[in-house]
Amino acid sequence: MASREVRARLRGLRWRPIGRATPALDDLDLTIGAGERIGLVGPSGAGKSTVLHALAGVLGEALPGELSGTVHVDGAVGLVLQDPGAAVVAGRIGRDVAFGPENAGLPRDEIWRRTRHALDRVGLRYPLERPTSALSGGELHRLALAGALARAPGLLLLDEPTAMLDPEAAAEVRAAVVGAIDGTDTALVVVDHHVGPWLEHLDRVVVLGPGGRIMHEVSPGALHDGAAAGPRDELTRAGVWLPGVPPPAPLDVPASLVVPDAAGPEVAVDGLVVDLTTRGLRGRTSTRALAGVDARLPAGRLTAVTGPSGAGKSALVAALAGHLRPAAGGVRGAPSRDARSRELARACGWVPQHPEHGLLALRVRDEVELTGRRLGVPVDVEAVLGLLRLDHLVDAHPFRLSGGEQRRLALAAALAHRPGLVLLDEPTVGQDRRTWAAVAGWATAAARHGATVAASTHDADLVALADHRVRLGRDPLGSDRATSPGGVVTA
Amino acid sequence: MTGTTGVVGALGRVNSLVLVTLGLLGLVASLGVRDLASAGVALGACLAFGLLLLPRGTGPAARFLAVVVAVASVAWSTWLLGGHDPTVAAVAGMRIAVLALPGVALAPLVDPSGLADQLGQRLRLPARFVVGVAAALQRFERLGEVWEQASRARRSRGVGPGRGPVGRSRHAASVTFAVLAATLRDATAMSVAMDARGFAAAHARTWAEPAPWTRTDTAVLALGAVAAALPYAVLVVR
Numbered sequence: 001m002a003s004r005e006v007r008a009r010l011r012g013l014r015w016r017p018i019g020r021a022t023p024a025l026d027d028l029d030l031t032i033g034a035g036e037r038i039g040l041v042g043p044s045g046a047g048k049s050t051v052l053h054a055l056a057g058v059l060g061e062a063l064p065g066e067l068s069g070t071v072h073v074d075g076a077v078g079l080v081l082q083d084p085g086a087a088v089v090a091g092r093i094g095r096d097v098a099f100g101p102e103n104a105g106l107p108r109d110e111i112w113r114r115t116r117h118a119l120d121r122v123g124l125r126y127p128l129e130r131p132t133s134a135l136s137g138g139e140l141h142r143l144a145l146a147g148a149l150a151r152a153p154g155l156l157l158l159d160e161p162t163a164m165l166d167p168e169a170a171a172e173v174r175a176a177v178v179g180a181i182d183g184t185d186t187a188l189v190v191v192d193h194h195v196g197p198w199l200e201h202l203d204r205v206v207v208l209g210p211g212g213r214i215m216h217e218v219s220p221g222a223l224h225d226g227a228a229a230g231p232r233d234e235l236t237r238a239g240v241w242l243p244g245v246p247p248p249a250p251l252d253v254p255a256s257l258v259v260p261d262a263a264g265p266e267v268a269v270d271g272l273v274v275d276l277t278t279r280g281l282r283g284r285t286s287t288r289a290l291a292g293v294d295a296r297l298p299a300g301r302l303t304a305v306t307g308p309s310g311a312g313k314s315a316l317v318a319a320l321a322g323h324l325r326p327a328a329g330g331v332r333g334a335p336s337r338d339a340r341s342r343e344l345a346r347a348c349g350w351v352p353q354h355p356e357h358g359l360l361a362l363r364v365r366d367e368v369e370l371t372g373r374r375l376g377v378p379v380d381v382e383a384v385l386g387l388l389r390l391d392h393l394v395d396a397h398p399f400r401l402s403g404g405e406q407r408r409l410a411l412a413a414a415l416a417h418r419p420g421l422v423l424l425d426e427p428t429v430g431q432d433r434r435t436w437a438a439v440a441g442w443a444t445a446a447a448r449h450g451a452t453v454a455a456s457t458h459d460a461d462l463v464a465l466a467d468h469r470v471r472l473g474r475d476p477l478g479s480d481r482a483t484s485p486g487g488v489v490t491a
Numbered sequence: 492m493t494g495t496t497g498v499v500g501a502l503g504r505v506n507s508l509v510l511v512t513l514g515l516l517g518l519v520a521s522l523g524v525r526d527l528a529s530a531g532v533a534l535g536a537c538l539a540f541g542l543l544l545l546p547r548g549t550g551p552a553a554r555f556l557a558v559v560v561a562v563a564s565v566a567w568s569t570w571l572l573g574g575h576d577p578t579v580a581a582v583a584g585m586r587i588a589v590l591a592l593p594g595v596a597l598a599p600l601v602d603p604s605g606l607a608d609q610l611g612q613r614l615r616l617p618a619r620f621v622v623g624v625a626a627a628l629q630r631f632e633r634l635g636e637v638w639e640q641a642s643r644a645r646r647s648r649g650v651g652p653g654r655g656p657v658g659r660s661r662h663a664a665s666v667t668f669a670v671l672a673a674t675l676r677d678a679t680a681m682s683v684a685m686d687a688r689g690f691a692a693a694h695a696r697t698w699a700e701p702a703p704w705t706r707t708d709t710a711v712l713a714l715g716a717v718a719a720a721l722p723y724a725v726l727v728v729r
C-alpha cells in the first residue's frame with residue numbers, strides 16, 4: 001500500500017499514572033495514517049483506554065501522572081468515552097453537540113450547520129430542544145458520537161462504544177460510526193474486546209499486551225472466521241474474542257470461595273409492578289419499569305435474565321436485591337425493601353450495572369474485605385483477587401482502575417462473603433477471554449454449590465451457560481411503557 | 492416579543508440571569524428586615540411577587556416545605572435563646588423566609604445553558620468559569636440519583652443505616668461523603684469529556700445561542716429591585 005499521509009503518531013510513549021509503581025504504557029510507538037481504520041484490542045487493563053486518552057491529549061491534564069515521549073496529532077480529535085452519560089455537558093441535545101464547535105470559536109450559523117449535520121449522520125432525528133435526559137443508552141452513545149463528529153475530527157477515537165448495548169442497539173451504533181466516516185479521510189481507532197463485527201471496516205488490528213506494549217499488528221483479513229489458524233490462535237491466547245472461536249471454559253472456582261452458609265432461597269416473583277421515581281429540581285418523574293412480571297429463580301441454578309434494552313432487567317435485579325418497593329405484586333425468597341442492611345448483605349450480594357456505584361472503600365483490598373468484616377465472615381482476599389486477576393492492584397484506589405478491572409472488583413466486593421442469593425447486572429461487560437472465564441466461573445460455581453444466582457445480561461456466551469432463563473419483553477406495541485405493561489415470558 | 496405579554500406567569504418568560512439576580516435580591520431584602528413592619532412588608536412583597544408572577548406547577552411543591560422547616564427552626568431557636576420574645580422570634584423567622592423563598596421558588600426555572608449564555612455574553616465573565624458553572628448546574632440535577640445509588644450500595648454491603656436516629660444520621664453523613672466522592676469522580680470524567688471536545692484549548696470561544704434581553708426581563712428585574720427596597724423604605728419612613 002502506498003504510504004499515506006500521517007494523521008497521528010505516538011513515539012516512545014510512557015505513562016505512569018499517579019500512585020502506580022509501574023507504567024501503564026511503556027515505550028509505545030504507533031503511527032496512524034489519514035483515513036486509516038484501526039481496531040485496538042488486548043486484555044483488560046492492558047492500557048487501551050490510556051492509548052485513546054493519550055491521542056486525545058487528556059493525559060497529564062485531566063488525568064494526573066507522569067508522561068514522556070511524544071504525541072503528535074494533525075487536526076481535531078473526537079473521543080467517545082465508554083460511559084456516554086458522563087460526557088453530557090448540556091441539558092438539550094442541540095446544545096450538547098454544539099459544545100465542540102463553540103470551543104473551536106466558530107460563528108453561530110456554522111455551529112448549527114455542523115450540529116445538525118452531525119446529528120443527522122448518527123441518525124438522531126429529534127428536535128434540537130429534546131432534553132438529553134430523555135435518551136436511551138444507545139441514543140446517548142449516538143449523541144456522544146455526534147458531539148465528537150461536530151468537531152470535524154481528523155481522528156475519531158471510540159472506547160468500547162457498544163459494550164453496554166444489546167445487539168440491536170450495538171449494530172445501530174456501528175452503522176452510525178461507519179456511515180459517518182465513510183468517504184471521508186477521518187482516521188478511526190476503535191477499542192472493542194469483541195472485534196468481530198468491526199473487522200470488515202478495519203485496515204489494521206493492533207494488539208496491546210500486558211505492560212502497555214504493542215504485541216502484534218495483524219491485518220483484519222487474517223482474523224475472519226475460517227482464516228488460517230496462526231494469528232487467530234495468537235490473539236485468542238492474548239484473550240481477544242474472535243468470531244467463530246468458542247468461548248473459554250468457565251474457571252473452576254474453588255468451593256471455599258463461593259459456597260454459601262445455607263442453601264440459596266427459592267425465589268418467586270409474582271405480578272411484580274415497579275415504578276422508578278427520579279427527583280430533580282424540576283420535579284418528580286415516575287416511569288413504570290416492570291408491569292406485572294412473573295418469574296422463578298430456582299436455588300442451585302444460574303438464571304439468565306434477558307430482554308431488549310429498556311425492558312427492565314436492571315429494575316428486576318434491583319428489586320430482587322431489596323432496593324425497590326413494589327407498586328403491586330411481590331417477591332418471595334428475596335430480601336424486602338424494609339430489610340436491615342446487615343441482614344440484607346448476609347442474604348444477598350448485588351453487583352450493580354455501573355460498577356463504580358457499588359464501590360465504597362479507598363483501597364482494592366479494603367473493598368473486598370469490607371462486607372465480610374462487617375458480618376464477621378472471613379474473606380480470603382488474596383485468593384479472590386488472584387482469581388479475578390486483580391492481585392497486582394491490592395493497594396490501588398478502586399476509582400483508578402480500568403473499566404474491566406472495576407467491574408471485576410465490584411463483583412469481588414459484593415460476593416466475597418459468599419451470600420446465598422447472587423444478583424449480577426451485566427457482569428461480563430468489558431472482559432477479555434480470561435477474565436470472562438473467571439467471572440463466568442464465579443457465577444456457575446456459586447450456583448453449583450447451592451446459591452441462587454441470577455445474571456441480567458445480553459452476553460450470549462453467558463446465557464448459554466445458564467440453566468434457567470427469564471426473558472423480559474418490551475411492550476409489543478412499542479408505545480410508552482409507562483402506560484402499557486411489558487410482556488413477560490418465563491422458560 | 493408580542494403575544495407573550497401579560498403579568499401572570501411572567502417569571503416563566505424571563506432569562507436565567509434575571510432569575511438568579513432575583514434570588515440574590517432576596518438576600519438584599521432580608522438584610523433590610525429589622526422589625527415586624529419591615530419583615531411584614533418584605534414577606535408580603537415576596538409572596539405577592541411569587542403568587543402573581545410564578546407560573547403554575549413550577550417544580551416540586553415539596554421544596555417549599557424545606558423553607559417552612561428552616562423558618563420554624565430559626566424562629567424556635569431564636570425564641571429559646573432570645574429571652575422568649577415572640578416578636579424577635581417572628582422577625583428572625585420571617586427574615587429567613589425572605590432570604591430563602593425567592594431562590595427556592597425560582598431554582599427550577601433556571602436553565603443552565605441559558606444562564607451560561609448570559610454570564611458569558613452579557614456579563615463577559617471568563618468562558619472557563621461560565622462553562623464550569625453550567626456543567627455543575629447540569630450535574631446538580633442528578634444529585635438525587637447519585638444519592639440513591641450511594642445509599643443502595645451501602646445498604647447492600649452491610650454498612651447501611653443502623654437502628655434509631657443516631658444510626659440513621661450517621662448513615663446520612665456517610666452517604667453524603669459517598670456522594671461527594673462520586674461527584675469528584677464524575678467531575679474527572681466530565682473534564683476528560685470536555686477537554687476531548689476542545690475545551691482546554693478553547694481560546695476564542697463562541698456561543699451557539701444569543702443571550703436575549705427582553706422588555707419583560709427589564710420590567711421584572713425593576714419590579715424585583717423595588718420589592719427588595721421596600722423593607723429599607725419602611726425603615727426610613729418610620
Ligand SMILES: Nc1ncnc2c1ncn2[C@@H]1O[C@H](COP(=O)(O)OP(=O)(O)OP(=O)(O)O)[C@@H](O)[C@H]1O
Nearest residue numbers: 017024044045046047048049050400401402403404
Ligand atoms: N485513573 C487512573 N489512575 C491510575 N491508574 C489507572 C487509571 N485508569 C486506569 N489505570 C490503570 O492503568 C492501566 C491501563 O488501564 P486502561 O484503562 O488503559 O486499560 P484497558 O486496556 O482500557 O482495560 P479495560 O479493557 O479493562 O477497559 C491499568 O493497570 C489500570 O489499572
Ligand SMILES: [Mg+2]
Nearest residue numbers: 048049402403
Ligand atoms: Mg478501557
